[in-house]
Amino acid sequence: MRREGERPFGGPGRLGPHFNFEKVEIKDPWGTLRKLFKYMKKFKWGFIFVFILTFISSILGIVGPYLIGKGIDTYIIPKRFDGFLSFLLVLGGIYLLLSFLGWIQGYVMLKTTQNLVYEMRRDFFGKIHRLPIKFFDLRSYGDIISRITNDIDNISMVLSNSVIQFFSSITTLIGIIFMMLRISIPMTIVSLITIPLTIWLTNFISHRTRNYFYANQTLLGKLNGLIEEDISGLKVIKIFNREEKEIKRFEALNEELTQVGIRAQVFSGSIGPLMNLLNNLSFAIIAGFGGYFAFKRMISIGDITIFINYSRQFTRPINELANQYNMIQSAIASAERIFEVLEEEEEKEDPNIMEIKDIKGEVEFKNVWFSYVKGNPVIKNVSFYVKEGKVIALVGPTGAGKTTIASLVARFYDVDEGQILIDGIDIRRMKRKDIRSYLGIVLQDTLLFSTSIKENIRYGRLDATDEEVIEAAKLAHAHDFIIKLPQGYDTILSEDGGGLSQGQRQLIAIARAILANPKILILDEATSNVDTMTEKYIQNAMLNLMKGRTSFVIAHRLSTIRNADMILVVYNGEIIERGTHEQLIRKKGFYYNLYMSQFAEELE
Structure with a gap:
């Protein structure tokens, strides 16, 4: 229940004193992805262009090792140097083009992603102003701020980096398997021995990291709420000598956030070492079987070189898929927090308005x-x-x-x-x-904006002239103290009217209501x-x-x-x-x- 004297918008809500992150889970990851794709569809041509470049880059990345292997069989082993220089120029050109395409796709992807999060941030901010006031009564202001800043920034970072790598990794994997099958089916089967274990490990770890990333974002919002509350109430904290108490509150919450972050990063970070272990195991298996097949003249040295290169390329996209999958889990956690607000019921108007x-x-x-x-x-x-x-x-x-x-x-x-x-x-x-x-409303708690005194009074009626602003200030008995300020009516106020007494802030709010000329x-x-x-x-x-x-x-x-x-x-x-x-x-x-x-x- 609201206490009398509280502002109509209500005070910030609070989560419990100890956050049980073990119980925090993403409710609907696939549904959240579908909603995110709706935003991506608005910028589909940018994403399509990037995917085309990524596809071309993946093909060139697959062709490179193949040419190296064939170059060994064609030029190095038979010691034939006729045409070898042209071969090197072609190979160098492929890798130069690969680098150029990587720069282009990075630039386009960054621009497309920034446009997407711009629209998401705009929609979120607009949504806040269309929500009923009761929405804010039991929610932390800091958590809402965290969603529009930290969560959207996290989505931006993941989309800019992970989506390209994710698509590139899938394309590379398909291309490598196709090329390996063309060269040697037995060697391809040998190369794929460790894949089931890799998939199982990725799924096992990603399920846990997804929940920890969601808990991390939720706790970060709660921490922002505590910081916002303490900064706005710093005078009260100092009056009652409660600095140590507030520091302990912060430390307790910071400790919880740290523990969640550690668990998220430990699970996420374990992917790399485990994948390297499987890569080395795969490399040893390929080398052993490749040597045996070469001894039996079932495969050439050049083809073994191709397989070794492909095996490294093959495990790299698997590692990237595992790592990016975890990053995408983090983005899904952030996106779900954004869509929770975007899907809140707005203020309804009567159809017979x-x-x-x-x-x-x-x-x-x-x-x-x-x-x-x-x-x-x-x-x-x-x-x-x-x-x-x-x-x-x-x-x-x-x-x-x-x-x-x-x-x-x-x-x-x-x-x-x-x-x-x-x-x-x-x-x-x-x-x-x-x-x-x-309506003209003057509340007990005065809110002033970080702009000039003149504009704060003019907020009551935006088309008011300077003369009308001054007249309203005179009626509210604010004129005398305003003209004594360094810049008079053009004095810029700090946040919430800092620098003015509570009574002076109240007089400006009254002048604002007078200027509105309400019924x-x-x-x-x-x-x-x-x-x-x-x-x-x-x-x-x-x-x-x-x-x-x-x-x-x-x-x-x-x-x-x-x-x-x-x-x-x-x-x-x-x-x-x-x-x-x-x-x-x-x-x-x-x-x-x-x-x-x-x-x-x-x-x-």
Whole structure:
């Protein structure tokens, strides 16, 4: 359940304190590959061109050893040098062309892959902005950032390097087997003795590395989440002297990530030595049988040389296939994490959607029920009506549901039961974009962007002139401190308004809302972070701003909402009292006790 005062987007979610990577598995590797191929199809001509070059390169790589073997039988053994120079030139030309084709295919593949991951990154970022806010409530921001950076970079690296080698290895294997069969079927059978063992080892190891690579990417996302949380909350950490505690949290998670990484790399790295062992075994078998067949004059020395070269070429693509297969497992793990987000259900709009050109600002709740977690309602059968241009105040203890009611008006969430109406129209029949275009919201937690103060205020209305920006800042009583800054309105803010006080950041957010000139205002503890004198200035500005606009004011300082047209007292998700300040005071109920407790504190 969301606590009162939290931002509507919710806090970052958390994985458990100890991550059990043994249980993490890729859910659907083949399905993930199919989805990845859909992206690759968009750039099919680049991939096709690379595959053609790779095929030609593989053929040339197979022809080279064959010519060397035949050159030995034709020129070296009979000591015949007529035409030998031409033979060397042809052989040199083949290998030069092979190198040139390798550079071309690398360049084209790199460009194609970068275009592919550009589109994937764009789709991912666009998807984030189309997802409902509830998606982010229980997810770590760091994990989401890790997916769009680390996971997509991993896919890019594997596609750039492994796909070419994988295709080249398969083509080379087929070509080598074909050439070996043409030369000697018995020697080919001898050369293939170790293949079943190689395939079994590759399958045995790859199954384990795939799961470890997925666990590695998941833990990396969790580590990013912890880092993001600690950096953003560094002041709180220092205030409570919790540096050592946070370092220990990091070390524990870092240790888990290290152990997963070691296991992934140990299994992945074992492929090479094991393949070398099998290669040497294969080479010894070929040499032994080749010597015997040569002694029996069943095969020439040149053909034995061809087989030895082919055996080395044969084991090289097998090694590459094994290694690249493990890298591809890593890319599949990353791709699955990307597609998990891309396939999340987006915010839905009612099929009978209405085009809203303008609104008056009437708001009505009819028997509204809402829960963040199914079966645990935080808003229970809430009903009220606000006439256009009126001010409604929401008061009550922390966690009562005040911010949730305001979030429902903004349609950050949809109700479970009941209706919310604006001008008599169910907001589920309105586009979220239309609703929010008529809203002005000032939250308790102020978000400012890493740009100038002027552009931060202009975020409320992008087509506003500089004069309108300055006027909004004056109404919010932000102008005086802004012009004292080194570059005034052109001062560039660091991340989240660093360098300004919390109260100054709040004033800029209020100026932004003023500039938006909304029909409905939501002020969630909008003056909670300013001093008493500044609060009075802002209250006067807000009174002018709220004239003619429907306003929802959430406040713990009850003195700030005495003039509201209606006060709703929210307790445990229900409205337990309603009326004007004077009516509620005369009633001497919950509001009276709440107000008098604050009044008593102020007297003290």
